[in-house]
Amino acid sequence: MVNYAATLAVPRRLVLQLSHSLGARRRAIGIPRDPHALGCFRQARLVLR
Secondary structure, three states: OOOOOOOOOOOHHHHHHHHHHHHHHHHHHOOOOOOOOOOHHHHHHHHHO
16 A cells, blocks of 8 residues: 655635535435445545645
C-alpha cells in the first residue's frame, strides 16, 4: 500500500459544490447507498486530485 498526503490548490467551496452535485446526481438516477463506496466528498476530492 502506498500512502501519501496531497494538498489541493482549489478552494474547499469548490469541493463542496462538486460533492453536492454528485449527491444530487446519485439521488436523481436512484443509485442505492453502498457502505463500501466512496462518499460524495471523498469522490469529489479524488476527481479534483
